[in-house]
Amino acid sequence: MYTLKPMDHAFCEAEKAFSEREVPIGAAIIETSTGNLIATSHNEMIQRSDPTAHAELLVIQKACQILGLSRLESCDIYVTLEPCPMCAQAISFARFRRLYFGAYDPKGGGVDHGAQIFQASSCHHKPEVVGGMNEAKCAQLLIQFFQKVRGTSS
């Protein structure tokens, strides 16, 4: 049996976003102890006309609804791109054990760049962070999107 790894689930969601002409970013939430996939989502900003409809916020909302919990302490979150400050703070609020992300985002990222949410005094839960997982593949999908769909380099 072929089993997808957690970041592969996030990547599949990013590909779905691409096919819907949304910026290709995907996310997945896994229960740490069992490895069970709880929820997946992708960026839906355009179709929802909603600037907050990032993959991370949508997947957190979905997982909380599925589990009936507002704290996802027993879960890890996988995202194809470094979360922005909005999503990084949501990841902190949701109390994830660990955040794994793919490509780095020097322009809009809020974990290793910009607001560096987890280092701020306003952050009261810092997940462990593993950045750069499947980085080249995740970054390539974004580059391809901006070149082919939007005709720009970023």
Added chain:
Amino acid sequence: MYTLKPMDHAFCEAEKAFSEREVPIGAAIIETSTGNLIATSHNEMIQRSDPTAHAELLVIQKACQILGLSRLESCDIYVTLEPCPMCAQAISFARFRRLYFGAYDPKGGGVDHGAQIFQASSCHHKPEVVGGMNEAKCAQLLIQFFQKVRGTSS
């Protein structure tokens, strides 16, 4: 005719949250040129089991749906408490002209405190900010909530 001011609408929503045993924070969005009230919301984190269900995110989602727009450049947002980093970044993404907020939040705020979202390099739209509007009234409601409902001082 008695007309409520924008921050009064946000405060009424904070009172609704209080009555629902949610942390009493409310928000309102006004169309700047007409003064029309577009949407109001309050914190619904407990009832939705959702750590992202802050008043600001909910009111932005509602206003975008009502107007069919993902950018609220012609609007101002009023919130009874200094937005957290998640909501401050959402306010930036929504392109508000101006953010008015009530009480300051040294522990969790992300505008004048902590991550100071609008000063970070990851922030590409900085609204004008007016803090401390109806500050004492907004703060008092929160103090009353934590004392009476939760039996703590914060």
